[in-house]
Amino acid sequence: MLKIANLETVYSDVILALKGISLEVPPGMIVALLGANGAGKTTTINTVCGIRKALDLTVEDGSIEFEGESINDMKPHQIVSLGIVQVPEGRRIFAELTVDENLVIGSYSATNRRDFAQRKENVHNYFPILKQRANQRAGYLSGGEQQMLAIARALVASPKLIILDEPSLGLAPLVVAEIFGIIERINKQEDVAILLVEQNANVALAISHFGYILETGRVVLEGPTEQLRENKDIREFYLGLTEVGTKKSFRDVKHYRRRKRWLS
Amino acid sequence: MERVFEIIINGLSTGAIYSLLALGFVLIFKSTGILNFAQGELAMVGAFVCFTFASQLQLPYLLAFLIALGIGAVLGAFIDLLFFRRMVGEPVFATIMITVGLASILTSAAGIIWGHDVHAIRAPFTDKTLEVGNVVLTHGSLITVGVSLLLFVVFMLFFNRSLLGVAMRGTAEDPDTAGLMGINVNKIHMAAWAIGTLVAAVAGIFLADQSFVRLSMSHTGIKAMAAAILGGMESIRGAVVGGLAIGLIEGFAANYLSGAEVGGFHFGDVKEVAAFVVMIVVLMIRPHGIFGREKVERV
Numbered sequence: 001m002l003k004i005a006n007l008e009t010v011y012s013d014v015i016l017a018l019k020g021i022s023l024e025v026p027p028g029m030i031v032a033l034l035g036a037n038g039a040g041k042t043t044t045i046n047t048v049c050g051i052r053k054a055l056d057l058t059v060e061d062g063s064i065e066f067e068g069e070s071i072n073d074m075k076p077h078q079i080v081s082l083g084i085v086q087v088p089e090g091r092r093i094f095a096e097l098t099v100d101e102n103l104v105i106g107s108y109s110a111t112n113r114r115d116f117a118q119r120k121e122n123v124h125n126y127f128p129i130l131k132q133r134a135n136q137r138a139g140y141l142s143g144g145e146q147q148m149l150a151i152a153r154a155l156v157a158s159p160k161l162i163i164l165d166e167p168s169l170g171l172a173p174l175v176v177a178e179i180f181g182i183i184e185r186i187n188k189q190e191d192v193a194i195l196l197v198e199q200n201a202n203v204a205l206a207i208s209h210f211g212y213i214l215e216t217g218r219v220v221l222e223g224p225t226e227q228l229r230e231n232k233d234i235r236e237f238y239l240g241l242t243e244v245g246t247k248k249s250f251r252d253v254k255h256y257r258r259r260k261r262w263l264s
Numbered sequence: 265m266e267r268v269f270e271i272i273i274n275g276l277s278t279g280a281i282y283s284l285l286a287l288g289f290v291l292i293f294k295s296t297g298i299l300n301f302a303q304g305e306l307a308m309v310g311a312f313v314c315f316t317f318a319s320q321l322q323l324p325y326l327l328a329f330l331i332a333l334g335i336g337a338v339l340g341a342f343i344d345l346l347f348f349r350r351m352v353g354e355p356v357f358a359t360i361m362i363t364v365g366l367a368s369i370l371t372s373a374a375g376i377i378w379g380h381d382v383h384a385i386r387a388p389f390t391d392k393t394l395e396v397g398n399v400v401l402t403h404g405s406l407i408t409v410g411v412s413l414l415l416f417v418v419f420m421l422f423f424n425r426s427l428l429g430v431a432m433r434g435t436a437e438d439p440d441t442a443g444l445m446g447i448n449v450n451k452i453h454m455a456a457w458a459i460g461t462l463v464a465a466v467a468g469i470f471l472a473d474q475s476f477v478r479l480s481m482s483h484t485g486i487k488a489m490a491a492a493i494l495g496g497m498e499s500i501r502g503a504v505v506g507g508l509a510i511g512l513i514e515g516f517a518a519n520y521l522s523g524a525e526v527g528g529f530h531f532g533d534v535k536e537v538a539a540f541v542v543m544i545v546v547l548m549i550r551p552h553g554i555f556g557r558e559k560v561e562r563v
C-alpha cells in the first residue's frame with residue numbers, strides 16, 4: 001500500500017535526516033516505526049505527507065509510492081485526498097474551534113458530504129466523550145481527550161491509511177492503554193492501515209503486526225512484531241526488560257550506548 | 265428626542281460602513297495573518313468601479329453594484345496571488361509594508377484611471393427620505409444599515425455553519441495542520457482576500473452614497489482599523505460592534521461636542537478625534553479589545 005524505498009532527505013540542504021530508509025505498510029496492517037528522540041520518525045512521515053516546503057525539507061533520493069502511484073512531489077492536500085491522513089505529533093487540534101467543528105474540518109477532503117452525519121456517528125462510537133463535548137471549545141479538553149479528538153478528526157475522513165505520530169506522548173499509562181485499544185479496534189473494524197510512530201515500544205509492539213526500528217536516520221532492525229518482542233536487544237533497549245523481566249537500572253545505560261554502536 | 269433618534273440612525277449607518285471595512289480587515293487578518301493597511305483604498309476602488317458602471321456607462325444601479333462586488337472579489341484574489349502568496353509566514357513588518365505600498369499603488373492607479381475629481385453616484389434611493397413622525401431618515405442610511413445587517417448574518421452563518429467557513433477559521437488558527445486535513449491553504453487565503461475586498465467594495469459604495477466618490481475617501485480605512493481593534497480583531501461580532509460604536513460616538517460628538525463651550529474652553533471639530541480617544545481608553549482597560557480573548561490555553 002505505502003512503499004518507501006531508499007528515502008534520503010535533508011533539512012536546509014545540509015542536515016541529512018534520513019539516510020536511505022525503506023519501509024512498507026501493507027493494507028489493513030498496523031506497522032510500528034520505533035526510535036528514540038531525533039531518530040527521524042517525524043521526518044519520515046512529514047516527507048510522506050508532503051510537508052516539505054514549510055520545513056525546508058527536500059528529498060534527495062528514493063521514492064514514496066501509495067497504491068502504486070508515486071507521491072514524491074505531491075502537495076499535502078493532494079496526499080490527503082488519496083486517503084493518507086496524519087495524526088500529528090502533539091495532537092495539534094484546533095483549540096479555538098469546537099469539538100464538532102474539528103470533526104467538520106477533518107472531513108474536509110471527503111467528496112461525499114451527505115454521509116458526514118453517519119461518519120461522525122461512527123467516530124462517536126469509538127470516542128463517546130466527543131459526543132458529550134461536541135459544542136465545547138477543543139482547547140479545553142484534557143490531553144487524552146485531545147488525542148482522541150485528533151484520531152477522530154483523521155478517522156472521519158474515512159482514510160485508507162492513518163499515520164499516528166507518538167499518540168502516547170504525555171499521557172498517563174491508563175489513558176494510553178485505552179487509546180491503543182481503540183486504535184486496534186479501528187484497524188480491525190474500519191479496514192484501515194495504520195503506521196504507528198512511537199517511542200513507547202512496549203505499547204506499540206503490543207498492537208502492531210510488523211515493526212521497524214529507526215536510529216539516526218537508518219532502519220537498523222525490522223520484522224514481524226512477535227520476532228521483535230523476542231529479540232534480545234529490543235527487550236533490553238526498547239522494552240526495558242532484562243532476561244528475568246525486571247526493569248533495567250540507570251547503570252546499564254552506558255552499556256546500552258556501547259551496544260548501540262553496532263546497531264547503527 | 266427626535267434629534268437623538270436621527271443621530272442614532274445616522275451614526276449606525278456610518279458605523280455600518282466602518283463595520284463592513286473592519287469585517288474585511290479582520291477576515292484577512294484572521295485568515296492570513298496580514299494586517300491590511302489598504303482596506304480603505306480597496307473600498308475607494310470599489311466605489312469608483314461602481315461609479316464607472318452606474319454613472320459613466322449608465323447601467324442600472326443594482327447591476328453596477330453587483331459588477332463592482334464581482335470586480336472587487338477578483339481584485340482581492342489577484343492581490344493575494346501577486347503579492348501575498350509567497351509572503352505566508354514571513355515577518356509581520358514585511359507584510360505590513362507591502363500592504364502600505366499596495367495602498368499607495370492603488371491610490372495612484374485610481375488617480376490615473378479616474379482622475380482627481382470628486383464624483384457622485386446617483387442611486388435610485390439618493391435624496392429620498394422617509395419621515396416617521398418628526399424624524400427624517402434618508403433611504404440611503406436605511407439601506408446601508410439593512411444591507412450591512414444582512415451581510416453580517418450571512419457571514420455569521422458562513423463561518424459557523426459552512427464547510428468552507430469552518431475551514432477558513434481552522435486555517436487561520438493553524439495553517440500547517442489545516443494542510444494536513446486536506447485543506448488547500450493557498451485557496452483559503454485567496455478566498456479570504458476575495459471576500460475581504462468584496463465587503464470593502466460594499467462599504468466604499470455605501471460611503472459614496474453618504475458623501476462622494478474621490479481618492480481621499482480611502483482615509484476611512486484608518487477608522488475601520490480602529491473599529492476592528494476596538495472589537496478585538498478576532499470575530500465578526502467584534503468588527504460589527506466596534507464599527508457601530510465608532511459611528512455612534514462620532515455622531516454624538518459631532519452633534520453635542522463640536523463647537524461647544526465648556527467653562528470658557530472651546531471645542532473644535534472633535535468628531536474625528538472622539539472615536540480614537542474612546543479606542544485608546546478601551547484598549548487601556550481591555551488590551552485585547554471588547555471581545556478579544558487571549559489564546560485558549562489550558563494551564
Ligand SMILES: Nc1ncnc2c1ncn2[C@@H]1O[C@H](COP(=O)(O)OP(=O)(O)OP(=O)(O)O)[C@@H](O)[C@H]1O
Binds near residue numbers: 012017
Ligand atoms: N525543521 C528542521 N530543520 C532542521 N533539522 C530538523 C528539523 N526537524 C528535525 N530536524 C532534525 O532531523 C532529525 C530527525 O528529527 P525528527 O523530528 O524526525 O525526530 P523524531 O524521531 O521524530 O524524534 P522525536 O521522537 O523527538 O519526535 C533530528 O536530528 C532533528 O534535529
Ligand SMILES: [Mg+2]
Binds near residue numbers: 041042043089165
Ligand atoms: Mg517526532
